[in-house]
Amino acid sequence: MGTISADFQDWAGERQQRMENVLLGLLPAAALAPQGLHDAMRYAVLGGGKRVRPLLAFAAGELSGADPERVAIAAAAVELIHAYSLVHDDLPCMDNDVLRRGKPTCHIQYDEATALLVGDSLQTLAFQLLAEHTLNDDPRRQLEMIRLLAQASGSRGMAGGQAIDLASVGQALSLPELEFMHIHKTGALIRAAALLGAHCGAALHDGALDGLNHYAKCIGLAFQVVDDVLDAEASTATLGKTAGKDAEQHKPTYVSLLGAAAARDMAQELHRDAVDALTSFGAKAQRLRDLAAYIVLRQF
Amino acid sequence: MGTISADFQDWAGERQQRMENVLLGLLPAAALAPQGLHDAMRYAVLGGGKRVRPLLAFAAGELSGADPERVAIAAAAVELIHAYSLVHDDLPCMDNDVLRRGKPTCHIQYDEATALLVGDSLQTLAFQLLAEHTLNDDPRRQLEMIRLLAQASGSRGMAGGQAIDLASVGQALSLPELEFMHIHKTGALIRAAALLGAHCGAALHDGALDGLNHYAKCIGLAFQVVDDVLDAEASTATLGKTAGKDAEQHKPTYVSLLGAAAARDMAQELHRDAVDALTSFGAKAQRLRDLAAYIVLRQF
Numbered sequence A, B: 001m002g003t004i005s006a007d008f009q010d011w012a013g014e015r016q017q018r019m020e021n022v023l024l025g026l027l028p029a030a031a032l033a034p035q036g037l038h039d040a041m042r043y044a045v046l047g048g049g050k051r052v053r054p055l056l057a058f059a060a061g062e063l064s065g066a067d068p069e070r071v072a073i074a075a076a077a078v079e080l081i082h083a084y085s086l087v088h089d090d091l092p093c094m095d096n097d098v099l100r101r102g103k104p105t106c107h108i109q110y111d112e113a114t115a116l117l118v119g120d121s122l123q124t125l126a127f128q129l130l131a132e133h134t135l136n137d138d139p140r141r142q143l144e145m146i147r148l149l150a151q152a153s154g155s156r157g158m159a160g161g162q163a164i165d166l167a168s169v170g171q172a173l174s175l176p177e178l179e180f181m182h183i184h185k186t187g188a189l190i191r192a193a194a195l196l197g198a199h200c201g202a203a204l205h206d207g208a209l210d211g212l213n214h215y216a217k218c219i220g221l222a223f224q225v226v227d228d229v230l231d232a233e234a235s236t237a238t239l240g241k242t243a244g245k246d247a248e249q250h251k252p253t254y255v256s257l258l259g260a261a262a263a264r265d266m267a268q269e270l271h272r273d274a275v276d277a278l279t280s281f282g283a284k285a286q287r288l289r290d291l292a293a294y295i296v297l298r299q300f
Helices: A008-027 A034-044 A054-060 A068-089 A110-130 A139-153 A156-166 A176-201 A207-232 A254-258 A259-274 A279-297 B008-026 B035-046 B050-061 B068-089 B112-132 B141-155 B158-168 B175-199 B204-235 B255-257 B260-276 B281-297
Strands: none
Touching: A008 A054, A008 A068, A034 A068, A034 A110, A034 B158, A054 A068, A054 A176, A054 A207, A054 A279, A054 B050, A068 A110, A068 A139, A068 A156, A068 A176, A068 B112, A110 A139, A110 B068, A110 B112, A110 B141, A139 A156, A139 A176, A139 B112, A139 B141, A156 A176, A156 B035, A156 B112, A156 B204, A156 B255, A176 A207, A176 A254, A176 B035, A176 B204, A207 A254, A207 A259, A207 A279, A254 A259, A259 A279, B008 B050, B008 B068, B008 B281, B035 B068, B035 B112, B050 B068, B050 B175, B050 B204, B050 B281, B068 B141, B068 B158, B068 B175, B112 B141, B141 B158, B158 B175, B175 B204, B204 B255, B204 B260, B204 B281, B255 B260, B260 B281
8 A cells, every 4th residue: 555655744734734825815804794704704714624625636636737726726615615514513403512623613602693604605605716716727627526516515415414414313324324424424525625636637537537536435435434433532632523422422433333443444445445546547646645544544 | 667567477477387397306306315305405495485586587588588498597596595595594593483485494394403404405506506507608607607606695695694684683773784784685696696597698798787787786675675564564474484573683674774664665766776777678678677566566
C-alpha cells in the first residue's frame, strides 16, 4: 500500500490553509445584513475541521491536471455542504449535540432558529458557488458537477443516509444495512469531493473515472469505520466532539457489529482496495494514496 | 390596469394541473429508500398551494417564447425551494405552526427530524433539477439560472429575509425596514420565478429584463401586503393556515403599520406600477397582467 509521502503534511497543510482563506473570502462578510445570520454561517464553517473532503478534491484534481484555483471553489462547495449537514445534524431534533470541533455547536452558540437558517443558507451557497464561478471551460461539465453534488447531498445521498441513520437508532442492523447507510450518509459526499476535483480538469476516460469512483467509495467507507473505532476508543478531548455517543445512543456501528479488532481489519482491507483502484494513474495519484493512508491511519 | 382575461382561470388551472403532474414525476417515488423521507417530501409538496410562483414562471416564459416543458422544470425547482422554506418555517424553533394548506404541517404529520431532512432534501432537489434537465440550448444561461435561484434563496435572499423576520418579532419596524424584510423573504423568490421562466426562452434585451424585474418586485411586495390584509381579516378556514398569527405574535405587518385601508391602497398602487412596467411587451405580457390582478384581487 505504500507509506505516506514525506512531504504530505506540507502538501495538506498548504491546502488546508488555502481552503480556509478561500472559504473566508467566499462566505458573506459578517458586516453584511442580515449580520446575525452571516456571523453564524462563518462560525459554523471557519476555523475548524480537517478539511478531508477539500483535500480529496485537490488530490483528485491532480489526476486531470485541474487548475487548483478552480478546484478550490469546487472543494469549498463540498465543504459548505458538509458544514451545513453538521449544523443540522447537531440540532436537538437530530443528534442533539453541544460540542463540535472543540467549540459549542451552532445552535448552542446562537439559537436553534439561527442554526436552521445557517444550514439552509450554507447549502444554497454551495450551489451558488458552483454556478457563478468558472470551474471548467465546458459549461456542460460544470452543470454535471452541480448535478453530482446535488445527487450526493440529497434524499438519495447524504440526507437520505441521515434519515436511515435516524430510523436505525436502537435497531439491530446487518452489516450490509450498516454499509448501505454509510455509503449514503458520509460516502456519497466523499465521492462527490473526489469527482468534483477531477471534473475541474481534463475529462477522464470511463475506466479512469471508474477507478476514482471505486477509490472514493472505499475511502468513504474506511473513513466511517475509523470514525466508529475512534468514537468507541478516543476521548472527547481528542475528538473535539462528544465521544462514546454511539454506544450511549445504541447506534449500530462497525465496532458494535464486528468488534474493534475486526473493524480495524476492515479499514485496512478497504485501504488496500482503494489503493489498488489507483494503479493505472501512476505517480499522478500519489496524493490520493497519501490521503487514503492518512484517513485510515489517523490516531491508530 | 385592465381586468383579468376571461380565460385566465382556464389558463391557470391547466398550468396548476401540469405543475402537479410534473412535481409528481420529479419527486422520488415513495417506494424508493429511504421511504419515510420520500413519503414526507411528497406530502410537503403535492396536493396543495396555489402554485403562484410556477404560474409566474409560465407567464414570464411567454415573453421569451420559452418551451413550456422547459419552463415547467424551472417552475418546479422554484416551487421546491418555496415548499422547503414552508416546511422549515413551520418548525417549532421558527413559526411553530401546525396547519398548512389545510393539512397538518410536516413535522406534525411526521416528526421534527423528518421535517428538517425534508426541507434540506427539497432544496437539494431544486438545484438538481436545474442541473440535470436541459432548460436552455446555451448551458451558460442554465448556469445563470442556477445562480439566480441560489442568490434568491440564500442568506442574501429568502433565508436572509427569514432571519430578519425572526429578529423583528416584537420590534417596531419602520415601513422601509418592513419592505427590506419582505423584498428578501418573499420577493426574491417571486422575482426568481419570473426571471427563470423568461430565461428558458430567447434572451431578452436589458431594458426588457429591467421591466420584468420591476414588475416582479412590485408583485412580490403586493403579494405580501395582500397576505398581511388576509391574515388580519380572513378566517383560518378560508386561509388553510392559522389566521391572526401576525397580531398574536406581535409581528410588524403592513396592516399594523398602515392600517387595513392604507395597506389595500398600497397593494393597488403596486399593482399599477407592476402593470406599467410591462407596457413595452404588448400582448405577450397578458398573462403577467392577469396574474398581477389575480394576486392583488384574491379575496378582496
